[in-house]
Structure formats: C-alpha cells, structure tokens
Amino acid sequence: MGRTRKANVCRRLSRRALGFYARDAGVVQRTNLGILRALVCQESTKFKNVWTTHSKSPIAYERGRIYFDNYRCCVSSVASEPRKLYEMPKCSKSEKIEDALLWECPVGDILPDPSDYKSSLIALTAHNWLLRISATTGEVLEKIYLASYCKFRWIF
Structure with a gap:
C-alpha cells in the first residue's frame, strides 16, 4: 500500500480560502488545527521566546x-x-x-x-x-x- 501524502500548507490554505472545508464547524476546526500542526511540527521550525507573564487567575x-x-x-x-x-x-x-x-x-x-x-x-x-x-x-x-x-x- 502506498503512503498517503498530505497537501502542503500553502495549498491547504488556498483550498480553505476557496471554501473546500466549509461543510461544518468541525471540519473547519480540524483543518485549521492540521495546518497549525504542519507549521509547528516542521523540523526547520525555530521558536523564540518573545514574551512571558504569569497570572494567578485564569487567562x-x-x-x-x-x-x-x-x-x-x-x-x-x-x-x-x-x-x-x-x-x-x-x-x-x-x-x-x-x-x-x-x-x-x-x-x-x-x-x-x-x-x-x-x-x-x-x-x-x-x-x-x-x-x-x-x-x-x-x-x-x-x-x-x-x-x-x-x-x-x-x-x-
């Protein structure tokens, strides 16, 4: 069996803008989280701490x-x-x-x-x-x- 390949982030964003994932709110949310995961989980992604704060109450x-x-x-x-x-x-x-x-x-x-x-x-x-x-x-x-x-x- 062949490996299924996911579309790259740019293609997924353009498909989202055209309304391909607009069937219901769950599909849109899963698509958005998939796009976010693809961006964050890349090996080339570098994170930089920009700002930190703390709160005793909920944020x-x-x-x-x-x-x-x-x-x-x-x-x-x-x-x-x-x-x-x-x-x-x-x-x-x-x-x-x-x-x-x-x-x-x-x-x-x-x-x-x-x-x-x-x-x-x-x-x-x-x-x-x-x-x-x-x-x-x-x-x-x-x-x-x-x-x-x-x-x-x-x-x-």
Whole structure:
C-alpha cells in the first residue's frame, strides 16, 4: 500500500480560502488545527521566546486581546510583541469581576451613544453589578445593579 501524502500548507490554505472545508464547524476546526500542526511540527521550525507573564487567575483570550487578573489587565496580542492596552486599578473583593464577555455592536443598528459602537466588555462583579467596560481603555462606561436576592456567577 502506498503512503498517503498530505497537501502542503500553502495549498491547504488556498483550498480553505476557496471554501473546500466549509461543510461544518468541525471540519473547519480540524483543518485549521492540521495546518497549525504542519507549521509547528516542521523540523526547520525555530521558536523564540518573545514574551512571558504569569497570572494567578485564569487567562482569557478574545479577538486579539489577552485578559489577566479577572479581566482587569488587557494586553494586545496582534503586534509582534504584546502591548498593554490598559490595567484597571486594584479593587476590593466585592468589585472582583466574576465573568465577562466581549460585546460588539451589530452592523446596521442605530444606537443612542457613540461609545456604543466600540467593542466593550460586559462584566459581572461578585456583588451583582453588571459593568460595561471599554475594551480599548478599561473605562467603566455603564454600571447596573442586578438584584440582591439572587447571586449571579456567569454571563451566557
């Protein structure tokens, strides 16, 4: 039996761009991971440590941004070397962010405030405050108290 040969990375990328792997999300993800594996596992690949950091809390990643310390510190990962976008001041345990998600304005909607068109983090604090935080500056844009009779832990 002959050995099956995989297409090179350039051919796989061009086929992906043409929509060959668009049957379902699982196929696309497996294809992307296969392309990444082919690039990383080459014998000629050399790795260089560009940047290192540590965090006691979980690290989150969304749209080219890395979030540390429960979303209080944001670093851009788009450039060749990560750059800190903002770091919010230290806070008490009651103001600790429990969960957050990135919110972006849908195209075509008319919103009342110009700041509504920029991406924001919707964050939930330990004491049931829902915050809308600017994703680029870390400034709290809106603050809403949810309720005192129940505890919210996640944003879905």
